[in-house]
Amino acid sequence: MKSADYASSQYICLERDNMNTPKIVCQNISKIFIQKGTQRVHVLQDISLEVRDNEFLVILGPGQCGKSTLLRIIAGLETPSEGTVLLDGQTVTKPGPDRGLVFQSYMLFAWRTVMGNVEMGPKLNGVPKAERRKIAQHYINLVGLQKFENHYPHQLSGGMKQRVGIARAYANGPQVMLLDEPFGQLDAQTRIFMEQETERIWQTEKRTVLFVTNNIDEAIFLADRIVSLEGKLPGRMASVYDIDLPRPREHTDMKFLHLRQMITDASTLTL
Amino acid sequence: MSAMIKQPTNSGTGDRAIANEVQEAVGEKKPMTIYRVITNEYFLYCVSTVTFLLVWQVIGQSDMFKGALASPVQVVLRFDRMLTDTLAGLTLWGHIWASTSRVLIGFALASAFAIPIGLFMALNPYVDAIIKPVFDIFKPMPPIAWVSIAILWFGIGEPSKIFIIVIGTFVPCLLNAYTGIRLIEPELYDVVKVLGGNRRDEIIQVSFPASFPAIFAGLQISLSNAWTCVLAAELVASRSGLGFIIVQGMKMSDTSLVIGGMVIIAIVAWTTSLLVIILEKLVCPWKRKLEGF
Amino acid sequence: MAYESVKVEKPLSLILLPILSVFTFFSAWELIVDTGIVPSTMLAAPSAVIKLFLIKLTDPNPDGAILAAHAWTSGKEAFIGYLLSLAFGLPLGLLMGWFTVVRGLARPIFELIRPIPPIAWIPLTIFWFGIGIEGKVFIIWLGGVVPCVINAFVGVRMTNPTLIQMARTYGASDWQIFVQLCIPSALPMVFGALQIALVCCWVNLVGAELLAADQGLGYLISMGRRLALPDMVVLGMVCVGFVGAVIGYAIERLECRLLAGIRR
Ligand SMILES: Nc1ncnc2c1ncn2[C@@H]1O[C@H](COP(=O)(O)OP(=O)(O)O)[C@@H](O)[C@H]1O
Numbered sequence: 001m002k003s004a005d006y007a008s009s010q011y012i013c014l015e016r017d018n019m020n021t022p023k024i025v026c027q028n029i030s031k032i033f034i035q036k037g038t039q040r041v042h043v044l045q046d047i048s049l050e051v052r053d054n055e056f057l058v059i060l061g062p063g064q065c066g067k068s069t070l071l072r073i074i075a076g077l078e079t080p081s082e083g084t085v086l087l088d089g090q091t092v093t094k095p096g097p098d099r100g101l102v103f104q105s106y107m108l109f110a111w112r113t114v115m116g117n118v119e120m121g122p123k124l125n126g127v128p129k130a131e132r133r134k135i136a137q138h139y140i141n142l143v144g145l146q147k148f149e150n151h152y153p154h155q156l157s158g159g160m161k162q163r164v165g166i167a168r169a170y171a172n173g174p175q176v177m178l179l180d181e182p183f184g185q186l187d188a189q190t191r192i193f194m195e196q197e198t199e200r201i202w203q204t205e206k207r208t209v210l211f212v213t214n215n216i217d218e219a220i221f222l223a224d225r226i227v228s229l230e231g232k233l234p235g236r237m238a239s240v241y242d243i244d245l246p247r248p249r250e251h252t253d254m255k256f257l258h259l260r261q262m263i264t265d266a267s268t269l270t271l
Numbered sequence: 272m273s274a275m276i277k278q279p280t281n282s283g284t285g286d287r288a289i290a291n292e293v294q295e296a297v298g299e300k301k302p303m304t305i306y307r308v309i310t311n312e313y314f315l316y317c318v319s320t321v322t323f324l325l326v327w328q329v330i331g332q333s334d335m336f337k338g339a340l341a342s343p344v345q346v347v348l349r350f351d352r353m354l355t356d357t358l359a360g361l362t363l364w365g366h367i368w369a370s371t372s373r374v375l376i377g378f379a380l381a382s383a384f385a386i387p388i389g390l391f392m393a394l395n396p397y398v399d400a401i402i403k404p405v406f407d408i409f410k411p412m413p414p415i416a417w418v419s420i421a422i423l424w425f426g427i428g429e430p431s432k433i434f435i436i437v438i439g440t441f442v443p444c445l446l447n448a449y450t451g452i453r454l455i456e457p458e459l460y461d462v463v464k465v466l467g468g469n470r471r472d473e474i475i476q477v478s479f480p481a482s483f484p485a486i487f488a489g490l491q492i493s494l495s496n497a498w499t500c501v502l503a504a505e506l507v508a509s510r511s512g513l514g515f516i517i518v519q520g521m522k523m524s525d526t527s528l529v530i531g532g533m534v535i536i537a538i539v540a541w542t543t544s545l546l547v548i549i550l551e552k553l554v555c556p557w558k559r560k561l562e563g564f
Numbered sequence: 565m566a567y568e569s570v571k572v573e574k575p576l577s578l579i580l581l582p583i584l585s586v587f588t589f590f591s592a593w594e595l596i597v598d599t600g601i602v603p604s605t606m607l608a609a610p611s612a613v614i615k616l617f618l619i620k621l622t623d624p625n626p627d628g629a630i631l632a633a634h635a636w637t638s639g640k641e642a643f644i645g646y647l648l649s650l651a652f653g654l655p656l657g658l659l660m661g662w663f664t665v666v667r668g669l670a671r672p673i674f675e676l677i678r679p680i681p682p683i684a685w686i687p688l689t690i691f692w693f694g695i696g697i698e699g700k701v702f703i704i705w706l707g708g709v710v711p712c713v714i715n716a717f718v719g720v721r722m723t724n725p726t727l728i729q730m731a732r733t734y735g736a737s738d739w740q741i742f743v744q745l746c747i748p749s750a751l752p753m754v755f756g757a758l759q760i761a762l763v764c765c766w767v768n769l770v771g772a773e774l775l776a777a778d779q780g781l782g783y784l785i786s787m788g789r790r791l792a793l794p795d796m797v798v799l800g801m802v803c804v805g806f807v808g809a810v811i812g813y814a815i816e817r818l819e820c821r822l823l824a825g826i827r828r
């Protein structure tokens with residue numbers, strides 16, 4: 001935990017000096033997949049965006065429009081067919097512990113306990129056992145899973161599994177958190193609660209966050225800025241919204257509803 | 272096994288959500304009625320077992336099968352004698368041990384080679400391209416078909432029996448280790464990559480543990496194959512073992528010996544498979560119990 | 565347009581290696597026999613096996629029947645045993661899955677018999693049926709019936725409980741639920757059973773013909789051993805293996821077709 005905090009706080013100090021260099025830059029990203037060895041699928045076209053340091057950026061779009069692909073490109077799991085991704089001015093070529101990814105379908109290691117899952121990142125990076133236990137425990141507490149350390153994933157509910165996913169990504173001390181529809185499989189109530197939790201965690205441990213969702217409410221509730229994608233392949237950028245509502249936000253706030261109306265109208269146009 | 276989740280008392284943050292997400296099974300107490308007793312599964316188990324034994328006893332005593340079916344009582348008495356008398360120089364325990372040791376040696380040998388080869392094939396496309404085609408030639412060959420070759424090669428001694436068991440056990444071990452790795456969700460590897468792991472970490476942290484359940488399923492199949500093979504080998508040519516007891520019974524027209532031999536085989540085979548299950552519980556405590564037989 | 569067609573090549577080495585590997589395997593086999601490293605009384609070279617195959621197409625000596633007759637006998641036994649195991653095992657498994665009474669009564673007996681390898685029944689079947697076809701069919705049936713029962717049982721048990729509750733709220737009787745809900749939802753598992761049982765039956769064939777037989781592919785193998793003719797043993801094994809592979813492949817294709825039809 002120490003090392004992670006240290007890294008990020010030092011980073012923030014550096015960043016104060018040149019506030020105008022963005023954290024992540026995507027330059028004209030396109031992606032073409034080859035399916036079943038014979039078919040080319042054009043998934044993303046000409047995506048350009050900049051993410052500021054400690055910004056909560058939400059990428060909004062309906063299913064199958066390439067949101068996950070974009071996130072995986074930024075994570076370094078896929079290489080873009082055209083264009084580049086820059087992280088602090090460096091081209092991204094492969095995944096690294098500076099970016100943490102939370103998966104839509106949890107992707108927990110079924111054979112490890114909650115503790116084992118959360119401490120995986122530090123373990124892979126050679127952090128000694130006692131220290132990584134401490135780091136993991138800190139993030140387990142942060143996501144509210146204390147007392148569940150020794151449970152296996154199949155003993156947890158969906159919301160709890162995703163908390164483990166979030167804690168696992170955080171425990172590796174990333175500067176950027178990438179979340180891919182993390183609450184897509186949860187019921188509405190748990191989902192709203194998890195959104196509040198996400199905001200709380202983000203306020204406690206400020207990070208640059210890229211959050212992918214298909215839910216307009218969720219986007220407005222969380223985002224500093226929303227980038228919406230067009231609803232058909234290839235996915236292009238549709239529009240960008242700055243959300244400057246004060247936090248914590250209320251779903252029933254007039255301004256909230258107004259924004260929601262606006263984004264809904266705009267996105268049905270592009271469908 | 273079931274979701275036994277204790278509610279945290281003072282976690283401060285997670286209380287509400289976690290409490291909502293917990294599902295607890297509450298057992299209902301229903302009054303005992305005759306209908307409920309009769310339709311109780313365990314009651315029916317007892318009824319069925321007792322009826323089975325009784326019917327068998329009655330048929331065995333009558334001469335419906337003209338003496339070709341020994342009754343349970345005859346079988347038990349015969350095997351009581353076998354515990355102290357010897358058949359071909361060995362008591363019953365000796366014969367049980369003869370078969371079991373063959374199975375264990377062949378089984379251990381085969382899994383020691385087959386599992387690593389299967390893992391290696393699944394992890395390296397070049398090894399796969401070399402071994403898979405040759406393996407596919409041998410795959411559909413029934414294990415018992417090897418009995419004859421084994422006797423031509425090794426005669427009728429111990430080596431030929433071990434060889435047959437190794438052959439019969441090899442295929443499912445290798446195949447399950449192979450498919451176990453092939454069926455792993457590729458995104459799990461992405462998790463390791465994103466956390467900063469390399470290819471070696473992917474294999475150690477994901478490939479191996481994720482393939483354990485499939486490997487154990489393969490061991491179960493292998494074990495039952497191994498018992499079939501050892502019996503086949505002992506039926507064809509041997510001086511000891513449970514298969515030998517059955518053949519002796521056949522030659523002496525002693526059905527109580529034959530049936531008793533079969534019962535003992537069932538018990539011993541069942542015990543060894545129970546051992547594999549226990550081993551699996553120890554190695555994979557995380558495995559959820561699935562709906563099965 | 566988002567979709568268009570392209571062609572991607574596999575690395576050449578991954579196409580060549582399997583061919584090379586099979587070729588090396590057969591030439592090594594041929595060579596170790598031809599050069600006498602392994603005596604020809606123990607192993608027959610592939611060429612010898614092919615030669616015997618051509619001879620056995622027409623010549624009934626020394627084992628008493630031409631190859632086609634052996635294959636016909638084995639095929640007949642396996643097929644009858646297979647059909648009987650389906651006819652008995654599937655209904656039993658389905659009923660056991662749904663009706664507690666059937667499950668309670670049949671399960672202990674099934675569990676008693678299941679761990680006994682089918683070939684352990686050979687001596688008893690000789691007492692009961694002699695060495696005719698019935699004994700062999702019985703052994704093959706035993707091999708096939710176990711996977712049928714298990715798959716049908718598990719298939720019924722995996723029926724979505726919500727659907728069952730829904731049917732109950734509409735007032736469906738136990739029997740109606742069983743026929744109209746449980747059986748359809750068990751179908752994929754039942755198709756699995758068709759495949760597994762056929763493979764089990766075919767594998768058991770060699771065991772069934774191990775001791776008491778006068779014709780069949782398993783008998784051909786045993787005869788080869790008794791006459792110390794390795795080419796005959798290998799020929800028998802290749803025939804059994806080849807037919808087994810063809811059956812497995814055919815069923816896999818059929819299953820793909822059928823299941824694709826069901827999922828629509
Ligand atoms: N690895 C891949 N290979 C081929 N096609 C892919 C791959 N990953 C995604 N796709 C295709 O890209 C499209 C968009 O997928 P995705 O990025 O997952 O969308 P979203 O997350 O918005 O639902 C889908 O049609 C999918 O078939």
Ligand SMILES: [Mg+2]
Pocket residue numbers: 067068069104180181
């Ligand atoms: Mg997605």
